[in-house]
Amino acid sequence: GVGFAPLGNIMAICAEMKSGKTWLMLQLAATLLAKNNPFGGVIRRTEDCAPARVLWFDTEQDKYDTMLILKRLHQLCGWSYDVDHDEFQIYNLRSVKFDERKAAILNAIRLIKPTMVFVDGIRDLVQSVNEEGECYELINEFMSITEQLHCSIWSVLHVNPNSDKMRGHLGTELGNKTTDVFSVKKRKDADGQITFDV
Numbered sequence: 001g002v003g004f005a006p007l008g009n010i011m012a013i014c015a016e017m018k019s020g021k022t023w024l025m026l027q028l029a030a031t032l033l034a035k036n037n038p039f040g041g042v043i044r045r046t047e048d049c050a051p052a053r054v055l056w057f058d059t060e061q062d063k064y065d066t067m068l069i070l071k072r073l074h075q076l077c078g079w080s081y082d083v084d085h086d087e088f089q090i091y092n093l094r095s096v097k098f099d100e101r102k103a104a105i106l107n108a109i110r111l112i113k114p115t116m117v118f119v120d121g122i123r124d125l126v127q128s129v130n131e132e133g134e135c136y137e138l139i140n141e142f143m144s145i146t147e148q149l150h151c152s153i154w155s156v157l158h159v160n161p162n163s164d165k166m167r168g169h170l171g172t173e174l175g176n177k178t179t180d181v182f183s184v185k186k187r188k189d190a191d192g193q194i195t196f197d198v
Contacts, residue, residue, distance in 0.1 A: 004180045007115070010142050010153045012174050014166045015184035020196030021156050022069065024184055025118050028154070029054050030076035032116055033087055052115040056090040057105050059121030066092040089114075093124075101125050102138060106145060114151055122155040122170065129168030139173045159183075 005011055005028070013021050032052045058066045070090050074081055077088075089112065093101050102125045109117055119125070126134045142153050155174060157166045164183060166175055175181055185197045 005116075005152050005154075006179060007150050007152055008147050009179040010139070010146055010155060010174075010177060011180045011182070012166065012178045013154060013156045013182045013184065014159050014164075014171070016159055016161075016186070019186040020184045020198075022120060023196060024182065024198060025056070025120065025154060025156070026069065026072055026076060029056065029073055029088065029116070029118065033073075033085075034077040051087065053087045053112065054089070054116050054118070055108060055112055055114040056088070056118045057093055057101075057108075057120065058090065059093045059101060059119070059124035061092070061120075062094065063092050066090060098124055098127060102141070106141060109145055109149065109151065109153075113149055117151060117153045118156070119153060120156045122157050122174070123167065126170060129170040132169050135168070135170040135173045138170070139177050143177055 013024055015021050033054060056069065058069065061069075070088075071081065073079075073088060073090075074085075077085075079085055091104075091108065093104060096104060105117075105119060105125070122138070123129055125138055128134065142155070145151075146153050155178075157171055157174060159165060159171075160167055165171060166181075182198055187195050187197055189195070
């Protein structure tokens with residue numbers, strides 16, 4: 001019953017590498033897009049955000065992994081694989097130069113006007129996570145476009161080793177300007193079962 005991810009704001013997901021960040025984003029996207037909630041009401045959307053459009057930018061993974069995300073989202077939403085769904089668009093920006101990625105993302109947001117945007121790898125939009133001016137400019141542009149277009153942007157950033165803090169000045173700036181920060185931790189029990197705590 002706790003509201004989160006209001007339209008017009010930016011949010012962050014942070015964790016160590018391979019700790020379930022992408023799976024959390026898939027759950028959020030499917031909750032927004034599926035006609036029947038695939039998670040039994042654990043995560044719910046408000047009715048005023050339907051019909052929804054989701055843009056997903058993958059800056060880190062190869063094209064095969066990006067296609068797996070697309071396939072998993074189709075499964076979660078109960079969609080046929082052989083039908084394109086305009087309400088979900090995913091782009092692999094791994095081969096795009098870092099200084100062109102930010103412009104590509106901002107231009108796509110302006111053109112498509114989505115409800116929610118996922119940037120899986122905000123770190124890849126700056127040359128250095130510790131360059132104060134560059135990090136401030138990126139977060140400021142995200143805040144501006146979310147307010148103008150009344151959408152939400154979810155940014156993914158790794159944490160520092162052996163810490164819960166997001167990386168560098170980028171992590172500090174992102175943490176200061178976000179509405180919500182979700183931290184994901186991977187846990188393995190004695191039986192080898194893996195769970196992700198959010």
